[in-house]
Amino acid sequence: MAVIHDVMPAFELFQPASISDALTLLNRHGSNAWVMAGGLDSFDWLKDRIKRPSVVIDLSQVQALRGIKEQNGGLEIGAATTLTEVARHLVVRDKFRLLMEAAELVASPQIRHQGTIGGNVSQDTRCWYYRSGWTCYRAGGNICYADTPTAINREHAILDADRCVAVNPSDTAPALVALDAQMVIRSARGERIVNAEDYFIGPAVDITRMTVLAPGELLTAIRIPSTWAGAQFYFEKVRDRNVWDFPLLNVASAIKYSGQTIERIHLVINAAAARPLRLHAVEAAVVGKPRNEQTADLAGRIAVQGAQPLRHNGYKIPLMRNVVKRAIRGGGGGTWTS
Amino acid sequence: MAEHKLVGQNYTTPDLVAKVTGKAKYAEDFRAEGMIFAKLLLSPLPHARVTRLDLSAALAVPGVKAILTADDLPAAADAVNDNGQLILANLDGEVALTNEPVYQGQPILAVAAVDEVTAADAIEKIQIEFQPLPFVVDPLESLRPGGPNARTKGNYWNIPAPAPAAQGGGGGRGQNPPRPEIRGLKFTDAEFAEAKDGRLPVMREAPEKWSYGDLDAGFKNAALVLDETFVTPDTSHQTLETRTVMAYWQNSKVYVYTGTQSTAQTVLGVSRWVGVDPANVVVISEYTGGGFGSKITGAISLVIPVLLSKKANAPVMMRVSREEEHYIGRGRPGVRGRMKVGFSKEGRITALDMFSVSDNGPFERQGDCGNTGVISSLMYQPLAMRFRGISVLTNTPPRGPQSQPGGMQAAALMEPVIAKAARKLGIDQVAIRRINAPVGKASFGPPAGPKAVRQYVTSAFVQEALEKGAALFKWDERKARSGKRNGSKVRGVGVAVSTYSAGSVGYDGLFVIKPDGRLYVQSGIGNHGTASVSDCHRVSAELVGVPWEKCEVTWGNTAKNLPWTCNSGGSQTIHAMTRAAHAAGMDATKKLREIAAKDLGGRPEDYEVANERVFRKGGGAGMSLAKAAQRAIDLGGAYDGHELPKDINKFTRASATALAGQGLMGVGKDNYPHDGQSRSFVAGFAEVEIDVETGKFHILDYLAVADVGTVIHPRAVGGQILGRSMLGIGHAIGQKWVYDQHYGVALAKRFHHNRPPTILDAPARMQWATVDLPDPETPVGARGIGEPPVGAGCCAVLNAISDALGDDVFRRAPVTLDMILTALEAGRPTTEPLTAHI
Amino acid sequence: MEEKTMTADTPNRVSRRNFIKGVIASGAVVSSAGYLWRSSALFGQQPSAPGSVERLITLNVNGQDRRVDVLKQETLATTLRYKLGLTGTKLGCDRSECGACTVLVDDVPRYSCSVLTHTVRGKKIVTVEGLAAADGTLHPVQQGVIDEQGFQCAFCMSGFLMATVGYLKTNPNPTRAELAHGISGNLCRCQDYDKILTAMMRGAENLRKA
Amino acid sequence: MDFVRWGQNPWGQNILTHVSWTLFWASLFAGLMFLVAHGSYMLLSAHRKRPSAETDRMEAAQPNLPKRIERHSLMARAFHWVMAAAMFVLLFTAFLPVVGVKFPWVTWHWIAGLVLTGSIVFHIVHASFWLDFWSIWVGPKDIPELKAEVLREMGQDVPGLKSGKYPLGNRLYHLAIMVAGLSAVATGMFMMTRVRTPLFTRNPYLFSDRTWGVTYVTHGVAGVGLVGLVIAHVYFAIRPEKWWITKSMIFGWITRRQYLEHHEPERWRVMTDRPTGRI
Numbered sequence A: 001m002a003v004i005h006d007v008m009p010a011f012e013l014f015q016p017a018s019i020s021d022a023l024t025l026l027n028r029h030g031s032n033a034w035v036m037a038g039g040l041d042s043f044d045w046l047k048d049r050i051k052r053p054s055v056v057i058d059l060s061q062v063q064a065l066r067g068i069k070e071q072n073g074g075l076e077i078g079a080a081t082t083l084t085e086v087a088r089h090l091v092v093r094d095k096f097r098l099l100m101e102a103a104e105l106v107a108s109p110q111i112r113h114q115g116t117i118g119g120n121v122s123q124d125t126r127c128w129y130y131r132s133g134w135t136c137y138r139a140g141g142n143i144c145y146a147d148t149p150t151a152i153n154r155e156h157a158i159l160d161a162d163r164c165v166a167v168n169p170s171d172t173a174p175a176l177v178a179l180d181a182q183m184v185i186r187s188a189r190g191e192r193i194v195n196a197e198d199y200f201i202g203p204a205v206d207i208t209r210m211t212v213l214a215p216g217e218l219l220t221a222i223r224i225p226s227t228w229a230g231a232q233f234y235f236e237k238v239r240d241r242n243v244w245d246f247p248l249l250n251v252a253s254a255i256k257y258s259g260q261t262i263e264r265i266h267l268v269i270n271a272a273a274a275r276p277l278r279l280h281a282v283e284a285a286v287v288g289k290p291r292n293e294q295t296a297d298l299a300g301r302i303a304v305q306g307a308q309p310l311r312h313n314g315y316k317i318p319l320m321r322n323v324v325k326r327a328i329r330g331g332g333g334g335t336w337t338s
Numbered sequence B: 001m002a003e004h005k006l007v008g009q010n011y012t013t014p015d016l017v018a019k020v021t022g023k024a025k026y027a028e029d030f031r032a033e034g035m036i037f038a039k040l041l042l043s044p045l046p047h048a049r050v051t052r053l054d055l056s057a058a059l060a061v062p063g064v065k066a067i068l069t070a071d072d073l074p075a076a077a078d079a080v081n082d083n084g085q086l087i088l089a090n091l092d093g094e095v096a097l098t099n100e101p102v103y104q105g106q107p108i109l110a111v112a113a114v115d116e117v118t119a120a121d122a123i124e125k126i127q128i129e130f131q132p133l134p135f136v137v138d139p140l141e142s143l144r145p146g147g148p149n150a151r152t153k154g155n156y157w158n159i160p161a162p163a164p165a166a167q168g169g170g171g172g173r174g175q176n177p178p179r180p181e182i183r184g185l186k187f188t189d190a191e192f193a194e195a196k197d198g199r200l201p202v203m204r205e206a207p208e209k210w211s212y213g214d215l216d217a218g219f220k221n222a223a224l225v226l227d228e229t230f231v232t233p234d235t236s237h238q239t240l241e242t243r244t245v246m247a248y249w250q251n252s253k254v255y256v257y258t259g260t261q262s263t264a265q266t267v268l269g270v271s272r273w274v275g276v277d278p279a280n281v282v283v284i285s286e287y288t289g290g291g292f293g294s295k296i297t298g299a300i301s302l303v304i305p306v307l308l309s310k311k312a313n314a315p316v317m318m319r320v321s322r323e324e325e326h327y328i329g330r331g332r333p334g335v336r337g338r339m340k341v342g343f344s345k346e347g348r349i350t351a352l353d354m355f356s357v358s359d360n361g362p363f364e365r366q367g368d369c370g371n372t373g374v375i376s377s378l379m380y381q382p383l384a385m386r387f388r389g390i391s392v393l394t395n396t397p398p399r400g401p402q403s404q405p406g407g408m409q410a411a412a413l414m415e416p417v418i419a420k421a422a423r424k425l426g427i428d429q430v431a432i433r434r435i436n437a438p439v440g441k442a443s444f445g446p447p448a449g450p451k452a453v454r455q456y457v458t459s460a461f462v463q464e465a466l467e468k469g470a471a472l473f474k475w476d477e478r479k480a481r482s483g484k485r486n487g488s489k490v491r492g493v494g495v496a497v498s499t500y501s502a503g504s505v506g507y508d509g510l511f512v513i514k515p516d517g518r519l520y521v522q523s524g525i526g527n528h529g530t531a532s533v534s535d536c537h538r539v540s541a542e543l544v545g546v547p548w549e550k551c552e553v554t555w556g557n558t559a560k561n562l563p564w565t566c567n568s569g570g571s572q573t574i575h576a577m578t579r580a581a582h583a584a585g586m587d588a589t590k591k592l593r594e595i596a597a598k599d600l601g602g603r604p605e606d607y608e609v610a611n612e613r614v615f616r617k618g619g620g621a622g623m624s625l626a627k628a629a630q631r632a633i634d635l636g637g638a639y640d641g642h643e644l645p646k647d648i649n650k651f652t653r654a655s656a657t658a659l660a661g662q663g664l665m666g667v668g669k670d671n672y673p674h675d676g677q678s679r680s681f682v683a684g685f686a687e688v689e690i691d692v693e694t695g696k697f698h699i700l701d702y703l704a705v706a707d708v709g710t711v712i713h714p715r716a717v718g719g720q721i722l723g724r725s726m727l728g729i730g731h732a733i734g735q736k737w738v739y740d741q742h743y744g745v746a747l748a749k750r751f752h753h754n755r756p757p758t759i760l761d762a763p764a765r766m767q768w769a770t771v772d773l774p775d776p777e778t779p780v781g782a783r784g785i786g787e788p789p790v791g792a793g794c795c796a797v798l799n800a801i802s803d804a805l806g807d808d809v810f811r812r813a814p815v816t817l818d819m820i821l822t823a824l825e826a827g828r829p830t831t832e833p834l835t836a837h838i
Numbered sequence C: 001m002e003e004k005t006m007t008a009d010t011p012n013r014v015s016r017r018n019f020i021k022g023v024i025a026s027g028a029v030v031s032s033a034g035y036l037w038r039s040s041a042l043f044g045q046q047p048s049a050p051g052s053v054e055r056l057i058t059l060n061v062n063g064q065d066r067r068v069d070v071l072k073q074e075t076l077a078t079t080l081r082y083k084l085g086l087t088g089t090k091l092g093c094d095r096s097e098c099g100a101c102t103v104l105v106d107d108v109p110r111y112s113c114s115v116l117t118h119t120v121r122g123k124k125i126v127t128v129e130g131l132a133a134a135d136g137t138l139h140p141v142q143q144g145v146i147d148e149q150g151f152q153c154a155f156c157m158s159g160f161l162m163a164t165v166g167y168l169k170t171n172p173n174p175t176r177a178e179l180a181h182g183i184s185g186n187l188c189r190c191q192d193y194d195k196i197l198t199a200m201m202r203g204a205e206n207l208r209k210a
Numbered sequence D: 001m002d003f004v005r006w007g008q009n010p011w012g013q014n015i016l017t018h019v020s021w022t023l024f025w026a027s028l029f030a031g032l033m034f035l036v037a038h039g040s041y042m043l044l045s046a047h048r049k050r051p052s053a054e055t056d057r058m059e060a061a062q063p064n065l066p067k068r069i070e071r072h073s074l075m076a077r078a079f080h081w082v083m084a085a086a087m088f089v090l091l092f093t094a095f096l097p098v099v100g101v102k103f104p105w106v107t108w109h110w111i112a113g114l115v116l117t118g119s120i121v122f123h124i125v126h127a128s129f130w131l132d133f134w135s136i137w138v139g140p141k142d143i144p145e146l147k148a149e150v151l152r153e154m155g156q157d158v159p160g161l162k163s164g165k166y167p168l169g170n171r172l173y174h175l176a177i178m179v180a181g182l183s184a185v186a187t188g189m190f191m192m193t194r195v196r197t198p199l200f201t202r203n204p205y206l207f208s209d210r211t212w213g214v215t216y217v218t219h220g221v222a223g224v225g226l227v228g229l230v231i232a233h234v235y236f237a238i239r240p241e242k243w244w245i246t247k248s249m250i251f252g253w254i255t256r257r258q259y260l261e262h263h264e265p266e267r268w269r270v271m272t273d274r275p276t277g278r279i
Helices: A019-032 A042-047 A083-088 A090-095 A097-104 A109-114 A117-122 A172-178 A280-286 A293-303 A316-329 B016-021 B116-125 B139-143 B189-197 B215-220 B263-274 B300-312 B322-328 B368-380 B407-425 B429-435 B462-473 B475-481 B538-543 B573-600 B625-635 B650-659 B714-733 B789-805 B817-826 C002-006 C076-083 C140-148 C157-170 C176-182 C193-209 D021-044 D052-061 D074-095 D106-129 D140-153 D168-194 D209-238 D240-251 D256-262
Strands: A012-014 A033-036 A055-058 A068-071 A074-078 A182-187 A190-195 A218-224 A232-238 A249-258 A261-270 B036-042 B048-054 B064-069 B107-113 B127-132 B156-158 B181-183 B208-212 B224-231 B245-250 B253-258 B281-284 B316-318 B335-343 B349-361 B385-393 B443-448 B453-456 B489-501 B508-513 B519-523 B551-555 B607-610 B613-616 B622-624 B664-669 B679-691 B697-707 B765-770 C056-061 C064-069 C102-105 C108-111 C124-126 D004-008 D014-019 D068-070 D253-255
Touching: A019 A033, A019 A055, A019 A182, A019 A218, A033 A042, A068 A090, A083 A090, A083 A097, A083 A109, A083 A117, A090 A097, A097 A172, A097 A232, A097 A249, A109 C108, A109 C157, A117 A172, A117 A218, A172 A249, A172 A261, A232 A316, A249 A316, A261 A280, A261 A293, A261 A316, A280 A293, A293 A316, A316 B817, B016 C140, B016 C157, B036 B116, B036 B300, B036 B322, B064 B116, B064 B300, B107 B116, B107 B300, B139 B349, B139 B385, B156 B385, B208 B368, B208 B443, B215 B335, B215 B349, B224 B407, B245 B300, B253 B263, B253 B300, B263 B281, B263 B300, B300 B316, B335 B368, B335 B407, B349 B368, B349 B407, B368 B385, B368 B407, B368 B443, B368 B489, B407 B429, B407 B489, B407 B714, B407 B789, B429 B462, B429 B489, B462 B475, B462 B489, B462 B679, B462 B697, B462 B765, B475 B489, B489 B789, B508 B573, B508 B625, B508 B650, B519 B538, B538 B573, B573 B607, B573 B613, B573 B622, B573 B625, B573 B664, B613 B625, B622 B625, B625 B664, B650 B664, B679 B714, B679 B789, B697 B714, B697 B789, B714 B765, B714 B789, B714 C193, B789 B817, C064 C076, C076 C102, C102 C157, C108 C157, C140 C157, C140 C193, C157 C176, C157 C193, C176 C193, D014 D021, D014 D209, D021 D209, D052 D256, D068 D256, D074 D106, D074 D209, D074 D240, D106 D168, D140 D168, D168 D209, D209 D240, D240 D253, D253 D256
Parallel strands: A012 A055, A033 A055, B036 B316, B253 B281, B349 B385, B519 B551, B697 B765, C056 C124
Antiparallel strands: A068 A074, A074 A218, A182 A190, A182 A218, A232 A249, A249 A261, B036 B107, B048 B127, B064 B107, B156 B181, B208 B385, B224 B335, B245 B253, B245 B316, B335 B349, B443 B453, B489 B679, B508 B519, B508 B664, B607 B613, B613 B622, B679 B697, C056 C064, C102 C108, C102 C124, D004 D014, D068 D253
16 A cells, blocks of 8 residues: 555534543544544644544534633633643742743644643654654554664663663643642542643553543643642753753652752653653752752752663753752753843 | 846845745645555665566555556657757666666666555565676776676767767757667776776776877976875755655646646656646646755656546555655765876966766766766866776666756865865965856867867956955955864865856747737746846846736646746756846837837837836826737737747647737747857856864855856845855765765665754855956846866865865865864875765 | 736636636635535434534624535634635644644634534634725734734745734734734744734734724 | 454554453453363263273283383473462452452562563473473374364364373363463563563663554453463363363372373383373
């Protein structure tokens, strides 16, 4: 069969107006159904004719999936709330600035106007071998084209790779993990709540999926507890171009101080592995220490322990060391001139 | 033209309102009744032979109208060029469809159907099998002893030396050029051994080779000798409009709606590719969504909808997707160069020994490789020089000229070496470029012709550009703060110079002043954003004293009587076509004076033309142009175009004949003298700020000062200078190709992989200026500007990065944060310097 | 003078003996059956299923309600260009990577190549053709482009215009840097960013004065 | 039903990727069905049992036989159990994720694979030099035994050959598991060049895409085959009438009576000084 990467093939479209209708449809069509929120990940797959669902369930009409509610000092964000709405929300700006910064650095303005937070955290990896439609591990095959002697893997994983070396490309995911968010997942069988950290899975556990979402399940909301409201936050996304590009690495930290010392910290890095990684060892090492250059150095050193570079991504090790340092220190010292 | 009314002034181009309201029609915006749609089946392999092809299932899909395969294409035909030379068909040259693809993405066949989804579905039903053939995507891999060849016959074009060319660009009838042939060439084991250290091995007997001066003495007398390897990226043109085409046949004429840089000349391209008489070709191209050299005369892929339309007997729209554009849309050849350069202690280049290897793609030889030598010899005026080069065939997409082809690479190969030399010698970066700059009628290139004479330029004001730039940029002030740390940030400043061809000669101008008093200009120039489609004709309007509001420009449709016009490529147009416009303007002025003298007495020399009138010098009797136009019709003959100059091109002759009798015709061929080759120059200045913890850098400021002669349209010139500078900056900061070498397939085939710069990657502040010195060898004084800003932009940024971080950070462009970070970590350049497409 | 020279091939110049009746001039509405997809239904309608959609829908484009037959997988860019004849909206990449297809949906700039037409029923869509007033007076931002001779090939222009008009609704008085961020989802391959920004700043100024 | 799964390589060529997991279910089902069928048959049908008087007679005739006869040396038993443990780890790590139990399984899998490989190598060497190598094999000579065995199973009282050291069923099973096991082990060793281990430099391009396809499918077929074989093995090990064999695999010996009851002393001579005699 010859291959063509253009023109979306036909599918049946459903636009349910409620979550329950959506779940009914999901249940009815099972693995033939493709769930579309903002569609920015979906369209690539569909237009390239690589994924061929017979049914697309578009969530754009489900009002219950949109909007941000205050809840117990925290927030509940509908999964289909756009990134622009998240970034502009006053409580997000005031209390959970980390998420605002992450959302504002996603892709481009138009994509943020359309892309949803649920879609942003649930998006598939951008590994260009996988996205080319070749049958690699992640696509159900038996090879990782990105980890071969001749592979071009500048953007791939330095940690937690297992056969597949793809990375999670989300900017909001590490922020949500750092904020102890909870993911509300519904299916015809009911609701379950998963910690953000556990929402993402690596290839060792399931090489074909990025999240725990199973067929028939829907991410309906993201809850942010009050735990980290008003903490000291740091978010940095390192990318090639200043628009559109996915992170080469990003880091999110939330710190609470007791006097001069770090009392509690959550530190998360993404695009280093197939899921956002909370750096528990670093967190443990810096708690109780003052926020200074030495602590930052220590954090950076611990962060990259066990990192395994591929042929072209060795730079991610010093980069990760440095951005972790900055996440503790609170920046590079000195701002950009412009 | 002592004082200008139009030339040098800003104005609103006649296409702008249509563009801004969305009414401007690009190729994909046309619809024709019964129009059907074509989709392409591309080769998934980099080199293969189709062994089985079964179209039956696809043809059985309801709505499929026709399938075009390689067997439907006309055979490659010989052609006769403008100079009357017979150009033998290149039997191994590019074809639009093939059964033996030589790069991944090469079109195999096309399906036309009632709609796109039917065509795409039908393609998926085609049974096709390939026999893989040896392939190579890295030129050095092909040159390695025992390395694979991209083409079955070899890995480079052997092109026997051309017949001696006449001086001064006149061309002239030479003997017919021989047919190029593919041959194989490899490094010897001894030569290739050097590649281990990331140095480009040097091929002693390269296919392209020339020299002048005493090289050995130059190195012996040098105070500093640097021997450097540098690598430039392969980049797609990535015009925002892909090479979409709509075509149909009517009464044995073919109508082609396409994007092209050169409207008039595209007729010949279509004629040659389709195998149809030029008289039966109509090209419609009112608006072209960018070219940058990739659409100089349209694109060979246009034959697909043209022939499909014939086969299906319906208009065919072939919308080219962005991914398809990556494959068929042309790219700049990446060049790896080895430069051994001797400098005197003052920084003067005493000797340059240059070896360039360029990635040619699979088809016709590109000039980029040779240009790296020629352009370096002009830009830096080495006292002695040897150039050797080879343009290696690879199984990667076809290359084409891209803004400043070869010149951009020349700058990128040489500028880092010169910057390093200045640092080693303790010389200011501006000063070292000033001391090596060409002045006046500077010589360049190899000695040629029976007398072994080197070519020379018409004029060069590089030193003036450097001085003006250094002042505007506050170079000394910025230099003082370069290298200073602010937290993790460090700044650097860079300057670079760049040059390229800036105009050809010998084309025609054509317009009619009608009895309504308006000037009707026929423009054969393509409309691809440079504004030259109307800018050039401001010269005619100014000469005959018609205000711009009373000028109508007809362009973009070869059925509308256009004159013979240059290719809009290589910055020819503003030079060539202001000369032609000047010739036509002078022709009309002469006719106006003659008419006035006839009617009002006296001699023609007693009259002048201005303010819509022809009148006696110093005031006095005269008549309006409207009246003169009517008189021209009455008089007939040459006045209204019934008699035409002997020397104009037959294409112009046909158009002028069709327009005869409508008013006073201005028509003429550019026969102005032209001593030397027109070249433009740019000096670029950049300041960058780099975060050494992430490797991320920002360009704070960029200034380009251009030596382009007379400025015709300031805003257009400014747009060209800064736009092309950004194109060059893209080469410095991230744009590139990525190929998987095991399978020879593209990994980067879309914008977010190839990374053309976004608005937030552009310098926070950009400025441009010109030296405002007219070129003495052309009547209006204008030279082209599309090309030289590219190299200056790229290299000013490269030099600013090395200024901030030191010499040992990068040996290839683009410079990305990973290269900076690992180099700073290791204290030496770490990124594989020679591997292609990483 | 622009108008006359804009439309390339006026139909009456073309002989009608053959199969071409002419190239359809700008803005004309093409058959509602559409060009890009066959009109036969690929799936039977399932009226009982929750959320099932009709093919014949009404779109509000540039202030007018337009009835149009839209396939399930059809993107807004396709509907605009091939069903409604609004070819001012360009397709540069079809993958949310260039911005040439930007239109306003309820005043928000969106990539129309990546919006299913069915999702914008009941929303107000504005394309570049809808910017100028009915009498032809250009929108202040369009006028900014004229004032500064912005853009080169202009294939990106309508997208930039729509992005700018949308952004200025949220920030009418931006700095140059803010505006650059606001319209950063648009790519210009002529790389004429500096002049574009100048033109758009001029447009913003025009808009404030208007 | 597709028995194999196909994918596309970067050249658009169809390549084999895996055995279809439906085959796993088929193998599991077949194993369980065999178990049910055999169990039912054993329950419902009559079986010939050697009259105890006959065994008494034989025991009386061979008073010099030791009371306990060593059937499996310590080394052989150790091998068996190590191999069994490895096999279980391999099967569970391979197939639990298939049935939906997700966990990081690859490292366990290849380590168990190496243990299995090591134990098999040991077993081959041990069997070649220290054991009666040919005692486990089947050949044309076994046809009369097979015939007799089948007839006996069908309830007929057939005189004739009794088994040597290893009953024919044992030997047939050994043959099957050897084929499946060696296929899995051999392909698995090559497949280790596709995962990160401290032992190999990764090189997924060691073979052509097609060869890899065959390798993975072979590994998969062997793997799903082992599911059925292991089920059958476990089943027989816990059947009451085979328990004496299972016990011998634990303790190493059988009683003289069991020896005489089940084996042909002529074919498994425990008393000769010629331990490697052929059957």
